[in-house]
Amino acid sequence: MLTLRHLAIDTVRENVAFLNRRCTRYHVEDFLGLGRVEVRNDGRSLLAVLNIVDDPAIVAPDEIGLSDPAFGQLGLAAGSAVHLVPPTPPESFELVRAKVGGAALTDEQLAAIIRDVTDQRYSKIEIAAFLIACASFMTTAEVLGLTRAMIAAGTRLHWEGLGTIADKHCIGGIPGNRTSMIVVPIVAAHGLPIPKTSSRAITSPAGTADTMEVLANVDVPMERMQALVREAKGCLVWGGHVRLSPADDILISVERPLAIDTREQLVASILSKKVAAGSTHLLIDIPVGPSAKIRSAGDAVRLRKLFEHVGDRLGLTLEVAITDGSQPVGRGIGPVLEARDVMAVLRNDPAGPADLKERALLLAGRILEFDPAVRGGSGNRRARDLLESGAALASMERIIALQGPPPAVATLGSLVAEIASPADGIVSSLDCYRLARIARLAGAPTDKGAGIDLLRKVGDPVRRGEPLYRIHASTNADFTFAQAHAADDNGVRVVG
Incomplete structure (x- = not known):
């Protein structure tokens, strides 16, 4: 037996175990070829990637260390006695091999794979094999089966007595597109329940949860979230506590580095979480533009049809809005700047971004029509009417009060650089991907005050030397990185 040690190492959704090379209870060589180890005690078990340690200050020869995610999942106290066994390869991996060979998998087979993925029985390499095989070939029936499997593998919320449960989701890729923070208070002010669970940014300068955290606490336990929805009709919280479709979080952690983002996996990912969240009525926003995720009207229609087919089979009332994704929405890119834009719209500030306002009203209006009374x-x-009367602002203020204050006060980055136009002319395009990258290099979303403040949009006139946008950062290193990236290509095209 070995003594369990908790190591404060964040291995980002991957279970990792650390074993001393001079382990007194086991021959390390027995596990090296496998690359993984199974940790067991008292009916609990955990499969983890194995790392070997030479420094006894990290892990002593009679200890096994577990990273943060692994320690939390095993659920034993530090100091517990555990033993190790060679891991048994998941039987479902034979189904992955079949998929790699071009087979179409049944619902039961997909469910077996997803159960093992959720139980952390797959390595990242094995998950990558499954994802690549699915990206190469996936039937519509398989998309539906995968979605059902992902729903079944996690928590499913129920909202007894609330009737219609509305929700919206944008497929992403457009900086500043923070419409949820306007749509939710409008819909809640109408009286239609809209529990919005959102993710934190992975590759973008801000997710809805990051931006909302400028204004309020988003780290809300599930029971509290359900209570405040009953009280305020809406919420804007981080979905990490709810464990909706946990297999999706694991799959995404592998998809991102591989740049795998097929429409089939996108549909399964979004709809599994929305059904698990208890949504009955859902609006999907698909932005289309030259630097968006979806770049043509034809691709948008094909994705819409797949959403509609799978949503219908899952019992969802689902509508799709195909919107303009040709440039960033609003003026801010980064949490503090995006929160500024949101509140300007909710306060009916004449200087607020009109494009963000109109886009949010379009989406909110579509959702309100889920109500038979509308x-x-x-x-x-x-x-x-709800926005201009102040009812939406009052609704947002109530949601903020119920969720509680943010964990820290976020302020705009004090290091500022203006990126000037190289010529006289008209702004012809803004590259969403490039601008998002510059904002991330400036420090967003980790530094909530970092990002880009857009001063020109498509169609605006500009003279040589006038600023196109401002970069905000809080540290010299981030500031330097962002400026260098903007100097190489500022992401804005000006034509004479």
């Missing part, structure tokens, strides 16, 4: 075509007018 006549078809009148949703936008109702949404506009």
Whole structure:
């Protein structure tokens, strides 16, 4: 037996065990070829990637160390006695081999794979094999089966007595597109429940949870979230506590580095979480543009049809809005700047970004028409009334008060650089991907005050030397990285 040690190492959704090379209880060589180890005690077990340690200050010869995610999943106290066994390869991996060979998998086979993925029985290499095989060939039936399997592998919320449960989701890729923070208070002010669980940014300068955390606490336990939805009709919280479709979080952690983002996996990912969240009515926003995730109208229609087919089979009332993704939305890119834009719209500030306002009203109006009491075509007018009357602002203020104050006060980065136009002319395009990259290099979203403040949008005139946007950062290193990237290509095209 070995003594369990908790190591404060964040291995980002991967279970990692650390064993001293001079282990007194086991021959390290017995595990080296496998690359993994199974840790067991008292009916609990955990499969983990194995790292070998030579420094006894990290892990002593009679200890096994577990990283943060692994220690939390095993659920034993530090100092517990555990033993090690060679891991048994998951039987479902034979199904992955079949998929690599071009086979179409049944619902039961996909469920077996997803159960093992959720139980952390797959290594990242094995998960990558499954994802690449699915990216190469996947039937519509398999997309539905994968979605069902991902729903079944996690928590499923129920909202007894609330009737219609509305939700929205944008497939992403457009900086500043923080419409959820306007849509939720509008819909909640109308009285339609809209529990919005959002993710933190992985590759973007801000997720909805990151931006909302400028204004309020988003780290809300599931029971508290359900209570505040009953009280305020809406919320804007981080989804990490709810464990909705945990297999999706694991798959995404492998998809991102491999740049795998197929429409089939996108649909399964989004719909599994929305069904698990208890949504009955869902609006999907698909932005289309030259630097968006979806770049043509034809691709948008094909994705819409897949969403509609799978959503219908899952019992969702689902609509899709195909929107303009040709440039960033609003003026801010980064949590503090995006929160500024959101609140300007909710406060009916004449200087607030009109594109963010109109986009949010379009989406909110579509959602309000899920309510049988709202006549078809009148949703936008109702949404506009709720915004312009101040009801949406009051709704947002109530949600903020119930969720509680943010963990820290976030302020705009004090290091500022203006990126100037190289010529006289008209702004013809803004590269969403490039601008998002510059904002991330400036420190967003980890540094909530970092990002880009856009001063020109498509169609605006500009003279040589006038600023196109401002970079904000808080540290010299981030500031230097962002400026260098902007100097190489600032992401804005100006034509004479």
